[in-house]
Amino acid sequence: MKLKTFKIGGVHPPENKISANMAIQVLGLPKQVSIPLSQHLGAPSVPLVKQGDIVKTGTLIARKADAFISANIHSSVSGKVLRIDDVMDATGYRNKAIIIQVEEDVWEESIDRSPELKKDIDCSPEEIVKKIEDMGIVGLGGAAFPTHIKYMVSGDRKAPDTLIINGVECEPYLTSDYRLMLEKTDEIMVGITIMMKAAKTPKAVIGIEANKPDAIVKMQEKAKDYPGIEVIGLKVQYPQGAEKQLIKALVNREVPSGRLPLDVGVIVNNVGTAFAVYEAVQKNKPLIDRVVTFTGKKLKKTGNFLARIGVPSTMLLEATGETMPETTAKIISGGPMMGKAVSTLEIPITKGTSGLVILDEAEAKRIPTSNCIRCAKCASVCPMGLEPYLLQKLAYREYFDRCETEAITDCIECGSCSYTCPSSLPLLDYIRFGKSNVLRIQRERRPK
Amino acid sequence: MTNRLTISLSPHEKGDVQIEKIMWGVVIALIPAFLASVYYYGFQALRVIVVTLVFCIGLEYLIQKYVLKLKKITALDGSAAITGLLLAFNVPSSIPTWMLFAGSVFAIGIAKMTFGGLGKNPFNPALVGRAFMLASFPVQMTSWPVPMKNIWSLGADAVTSATPLGLLKEGVKAGETVQQLAHKMPSYLDMFLGNIGGCIGEVSALAILIGGIYMLYKKIITWHIPIFYLLSLGIFTGIFWLVNPAKFADPLFHILAGGAMLGAWFMATDMVTSPMSIKGQIIFAVMGGILCGAIRLLGTYPEGCSYSILIMNAFVPLIDKYAKPKRFGTEVNYGG
Amino acid sequence: MSAVILYSVITLGVVAAGSAIILFVIASKFRVDEDPRIDEVAALLPGANCGGCGYPGCRGLAEALVKAADNGDISALMCPPGGMTTMAGISEFLGLKAGDMLPMIAVVRCGGSKEKAPTKFEYDGPSKCAISHSLFLGESGCPYGCIGMGDCVSVCKFNAIYIDQETGLPVVKDNCVACGACVKACPRRIIELRPVGQVENGNTNGKRVWVNCINKEKGAVAMKNCKAACIGCGKCAKACPSSAITLKDNLAYIDPMKCTVCGECIQVCPTGAIKATFKPEPKPKQEPASEPAA
Structure with missing residues (x-):
């Protein structure tokens, strides 16, 4: 069968999914975390805590700013607020962050920490959207766009008819979504069902690139138990996971220039987001952790980690039991095609950190440029x-x-x-x- | 971790296609034609090709080093080699060496480096060189030694003959019909293999085809320009042939004869001087094919391929301005 | 033979006459009536088309000047590069008083030289400040510091600014006309237009003092990246006899209008972040260090 894909352009960089076989490990807690106030697209959140405040894991520490696009931020650890200070983050600049000293790990009582799968959805669509907003869920694919906004169908816009779930992970190296699809299949399916209810769409389509055949099979198996969910394998072609390209590939609609997916009747969310929505709605758990890939060709050990938000990235290195390779010349937050090069491994993991890729000298340096030869x-x-x-x-x-x-x-x-x-x-x-x-x-x- | 971290904008991955790889790929694709020319014209062809290559690469080096005083010398990136090879392929094997030098100076010095080197030249340098030589040395450029298939022959005073296109033009002008001329003409098989008089590199359609297919396989070129060029040439000449088969030769003859094959596969596809979008490339190729046919059938020159490409080169900026690639989001099929 | 010459002359003459008539008709039909003063005012302007006046080129300003002259007041318009001399000429021509203008000059407010703010990271990309600025806080780690790739140099039409290879910082030459192009080009807004100096008897003395840093971070953070940073200690504000120095967001700023170029602040600054165009005279009375800053 010919695999579906988008029609114009595309490249195929080496996949380098080194960490694909590493199961998700839970990352431990550091001595202190710095939780940036601007982890999402849009206006930075407004801090609600001050120096000396005691917070629990899951406590709301910064609320959504008054702007349209913004998101809540919760404490990912329990402990004492040390200060609000400028901290270097993946933007390349120092930005405001809440620094919390970790003391034990006391969770908010409202959070259901039991591992059982909760399938029944009690909330109404409005309640779901409210919950997504309250729990500070943002898109976990990389752009970190606040998720609840996508579900606020307003005014004259046509209601969406399809929910698209992005399990493509077309970036080289990264494997966090892949591991999540293998290990949390049921939770993702419930999450998708919740999102379908919120968006009032009868069907959801999950797109997965064909280089993850086991994930496609597993997701297809499970999808049988959930009505309306379809899993489609896609050709390995970058940028298959870009929103507009994915819509084109899966439902053959083109989002016109300057418009939103909603204008062609679809909502696109990441599989990671689906999992976060499941936890938020069914377990009352705010977005305080995410799966992060730590990888690089020169690393002896790589891995996928469930890391709390705000944890310094050096923790990932420690968790693999490695030291930084001598030849390290570039650290990328995100994938190598769209990620940002960062200046230190001290940067905190944020809601948008899908992975950290370590490159050595040969890969890091750009090749000297020459004239354009108009090769097109x-x-x-x-x-x-x-x-x-x-x-x-x-x-x-x-x-x-x-x-x-x-x-x-x-x-x-x-x-x-x-x-x-x-x-x-x-x-x-x-x-x-x-x-x-x-x-x-x-x-x-x-x-x- | 001892060194300073590098910070740059994404993407951090780089594809492995480099200018050198593309250019030397074209050179490899020209090898069959090179072998064919040496097979048919022997030592003289080898002389022409080697000296032109040396002149072109050497001139580019000297100009970059001593005239432009560039830090980065790119004479060996393969583009000068392509120009040299194509220029050599576009001359008869009997051409004197000093004329080749003049042609190389014009091709590299005037047509390429004056505009800023690789990527900036509006016209294909090899074709400019050829046009210059044809205008300056018309006699030497149009006396074609017959193929002798003897590699060891020095063939300095070989027998000359006209090219099939030249025979046709002269014959028709003298009042003969194509059918009457047929016995003087080489067979299509000879034309396909290259056993005819002509410029050393353009005679063997087979060798050029092999090179072209290699370039397609290596994704150096797309199929649009050569196929549309040859098609439009065939259709244009075909219409004339259908109207008056006594005066005009059939399309297959026109495609195989002269420089059409070499032009379509190697010169019209030159990246620097062809349009960027597929749409533009098709316009470019179709217009080029028609021009070539028109020059051959209606003009005074027997051969029009190189001029047709040069003329179309001049239109490239205009084509680029109007023939845009299809943008994403223009095809909306929702809500119907 | 003579017939040939005659015919040639007649033919060419007719063609020439015909063309002349066509040209005349077109020229008179499409004539744009323009105030002749505009051309003359434009001729008085420097002709650099720098845009420093806010109009598109010198002609734009000339048109505006003539229009303003019709309304009787040109004092709001100014040619910054031309300065008072140019405006005096225009004022004479139009017979109206030109506005007062303090001669200004571009001032680079960053002392993060290669020595003071050493490179910590390596930027790999196009040599353009705006692009580097969009990516990260800079090779030295100072998010306010000069990137040193010369966006200001490339926009300067007067060749009045260059990058000093030793320090890596831009240097403004005396022929700066304060058109403001570099101020707009700098992605970090490091360059400021300040008066050339104090006005004495209608001439400037060329003496100016400024805080050579715009870093608003806390002192310790700023110092970590650059030894020449303003740390916001406030010593200068205390030392200033004319209270020209204000302290805001950990950063001192000298108001050029209040400053008397006494040089007191330069001597108290612990990081050498205050710079002047003159050598401050050593204090006559050598007081021991005053009480520590708050």
Whole structure:
């Protein structure tokens, strides 16, 4: 059978799923955690605690800001609030974080910590959305978009008819979603059922790349017990897991430029998010931990860890019992195609950290650039059908108005163009520069 | 962990395709044609190819090193080698060495480096070099030694003959019909294999086809330009042939004769001077094929392939401006 | 033979006359009536089209000036690069008084040289401050510090700023006309336009003092990345006799309008974060260090 995929562009970087066979391990607790106030897309949360406050695991420590896009943040440990300070995080800058000294591990009483699977859903759709919002659930695929907003179907928008669950994990190296699908299959299925109820959609489609055949089989087996859920294997092609590409591949709809998946009647969520929704709605557990992949070619041991939010990333290294390889030259938070290079391993794990990849010198350094030879490879691999070579030139010369007419804002920053460029040009660097400027100009143009 | 961490924007992975890999891939694809030319024209062909290669690569090196004073010398990235090979393939085997030098200077010095080197040249350097040589040395550029299939032959004063296209043009001009000319013409098999008079690299359609298929397999080129070029050439000449078979030769003849094969597979597909989008490449190839046919059938020159590509090169910026790739999100099929 | 010449002359003459008529008709039909003063004012302007005045090029300002002159007041308009001399010429031509302007100059407010703020990380990417700034806090670890890739240099139309290879920091030359292009180009807003100096008898003395840092982090954090950072200790604010120094977000700022360039602050600054264009005179009375700062 021909596997489904998106139609325009795409590349196939080496998969390097080194940690695929490592079962999820629970990561221990450090002496102190720093929980950044801005872990999600949108406005930073407002802290509710002050120095000296005693918090339990699961206590709400920062509430959603008054802006439309924001999320609650809960304490991932129990202990005393030391201070609110600037802490280096994956954004590359120091940002405000709540630093908590860990004392024992006392959980909020409302949280059901029993391991039994709870299948029956007692909540109404509105209650589910409220709960997702309260528990601070954000998209765990990487962008960390607050999940509840996706379910707030408002006004004239058509109600969605399909829920799409992203189990693609098209980024090389990362295996956290894969392990989750193998180990928490039932919970994910219940989570999806809850989300279907919240969105009032009769069907859900799970897309999984064909390089995870055992996950496809296992999910398909379990899906039989849950009405309306279908599992579809997808061709291994990057960026299969990008929202718009996934919708195209699974239900053959194209989200128009500048619009949302909801405009074509779908909601897209990650499998990790489905698991978090299950825990939030059925077990009352806020989003205080997530599965993180720790991997790299030069590491002797890699792994997938269930880590609390705010735990320093060095804990992952300690958990593998390793020291940093001598040749380490780059640490990436997220996958190598879209992740951010970070300056230290001290950065806390946040809701958006899907993995940490350690690269050595040979992989880390960019190749010296040469002239564009107009090979058109960038245009042929762009999944959005853009012309990266042109956008790069226009952004370089700061012709932002032309960048806009050439649809630079459609760029999903997947990096396929830079990956494929035979001249090793920093295409995406300049496109990002142009895109951010165009977005700024558009914001300024908008009437206040 | 001893060294400083590197910080850069994503992506942190890099594909393994490099300029050198592409360029030398094209050179490898030109090897069958090279072997064919040496097989048919012997030592003279070898001389032409070797000296042109040396001239082109050497000139690029000298210009980069002493004129432009670049830090990074890219003369060995393979692009100069392609120019050298293609230029050599586009001349008869009897051409004097100094003319090859003049052609190389024009191709590398004027057509390529003046514009800023690889990637910046608007016209295919090898074709510019050929056009320059054809305009400057018309006699030497159009006296074609017959193939002798003797590698050891020095063949300095070999017998010359006209190319099939030249025979046709002259014959028709003299009032003969294509059918009357048929006995003077080589068979299609000879034309396919290359056992005819002509430029050393363009005679063997088979060798070029092998190279082209290699490039397709290696994903150096896409099939659009060569196929659409040859198709449109075939259709254009086919229409004329159907209207008046006595005056015009059939499409297969036109595809096999002259430089159409070499042009379609190796020169029109030159990345630097062809459009970026598939749509643009198709427009480019179709227009090129028609132009080539028009020059051959209606113009005074017997051969029009190189000019057709040069003319289309000039249109590339315009084509690029209007032939955009299909954007994502334009095909909405929801809510119906 | 003469007939050929005659015919040629006649033909060419007719063609020339015809073309001239067409040109004349078109020129008069599409003529744009323009105030002739605009051209003359534009000729008085520097012609660098830097945009420092806020108008698109010198001609834009010339049009605005003439328009303002019709309304009787040009004091709101100014050509920063041209300065008082240019404006004086224009004021004379238009017969109206030009606005007062303090001569300004771009001032780079970062002392994070290679020595003071050593490189901790290696940036790998295009040499453009804006791109590096979007990625992370910089090779030295200071999120406010100069990136040193010269976005300011590439926008300067007057060749008035360059990157000092030794320190890695931009240096403003005296021919800076304060058009403000570099201020806008710097992604970290390090560059500020400040008065060239104190005005004495209508001329500036070129003396200026400024805090050479914009880091708002706590002193200890700032010091960790850069030894020349303003740590917000407040000693300068206390030492200032004209209360020109304010302290906000762990950062001192010298108000150029109040500053009397006495140089007191320079001598008390523990990190050397206050910089001046002149050598401060040593204090006449050598007081022992005053009480520690709060």
